[in-house]
Amino acid sequence: MSNSPFSNASPKVTRKYAGFGRRLLAYLVDGGIVIVISSVAETMLGQNPFAFLNGSAQQLHQLQTTTPTLVGLLIAFLYYILYWVNYDGATPGKKLMAIRIIKDDDSKLTYPVAFIRYLGIFLSSFFFGLGYLWVIWDKKKQAWHDKLAGTVVIKTKNKPKTVLAILLSILFISAIFLYTGALIAKRVKEQQRGTKAVVSFRKALDKMSPQAKEYYQQSQALFQQMRANANDANKVRQLNDQNIQILKKALAINPHNPRLWSALGDAYTWVSSHGSLENGLAAYQKAAALDPNNVLYINNVGDMLNRMGRHDAAVLKFQEALRITNRSAYAHLGLAEAYEALKIYNNAREHYQKALAIFKAENNRGQFDQEILETQKGLARLPQ
Secondary structure: OOOOOOOOOOOOOOOEEEEHHHHHHHHHHHHHHHHHHHHHHHHOOOOOOOOHHHHOHHHHHHHHHOHHHHHHHHHHHHHHHHHHHHHOOOOHHHHOOOOEEEEEEOOOOHHHHHHHHHHHHEEEEEEEHHHHHHHHHHOOOOOOHHHHOEEEEEOOOOOOOHHHHHHHHHHHHHHHHHHHHHHHHHHHHHHHHHHOOOHHHHHHHHOOOOHHHHHHHHHHHHHHHHHHOOOOHHHHHHHHHHHHHHHHHHHHHHHOOOHHHHHHHHOOOOOOOOOOOOHHHHHHHHHHHOOOOOOHHHHHHHHHHHHOOOOHHHHHHHOOOOOHHHOOOHHHHHHHHHHHHHHOOOHHHHHHHHHHHHHHOOOOOOOOHHHHHHHHHHHHOOOO
């Protein structure tokens, strides 16, 4: 009866399950394609897709909650789901390796099954990727996500293009390593620039002549007294008048010392009898001219421009600082304040967030508590 033309039985097709090697190459090719598409999309939206390699843990957390990253995840989801369901269970990587996904009953994948399988991929990633390695010894070569969705990966009749898949995998992996390596090198260089600025600031003190250094130390003592009497304007004016005269004496001895000019700029930000913000700006600019790669002095100029209401010029000055090092929280904070004053709120929010992330990452001793509070207040002021 089994050979009757009227029998409903159909001959059983022998399936050849795809092993770990073929599936791994297909996965690497597909992963590379997804990364390229996602990176292009995220870059077009103004986000660096590898920004986590250039920032702190706080910045990574911030990055993970931004729209561009969600767009990248959505692209990956659509890539796999649409190919699995609409292209006979084969992504470009799987077609290259002559394999495809089917349900365990030999039928094609449906959207619900594909969705379950995609979610199962995250389960397979746990425990050091044990769910993927399960393919090696499983009788049906099923990974955990296959078992969860009731799917199997089988070989097709086509010949796999193994060499091409290997070359593409090497290309994708090499590109990622080169790109991330460049970002890491850039971050190291920026950190070195920031460190050089602090070292340069300290060296300026060492280069003062003994008499100029004595005047400078007297000035620092007067600054402390001014801060202690901040609520008494007349007292502050009296102290600061002395302070400015002392700093001018120091500069008469060492006129090319940027730290002395910076201190004089600081003095002009306090009330005095014969000083103005214009005098303070000129002093800060002199310090920056004497040490042009020092972000500390450049930020002082930007802060003074903000204080004077010259926010357009302040934006340019803080951008100059950030070109030297993107890790200057004060430059991000000053730039955010300038953008806020100019009512460019999206840019203001971006730089407030960057400043906050850097301050928090470096606040291991609580030294930036005040700056963190100031930055949070700035974010709260922005219209939603």
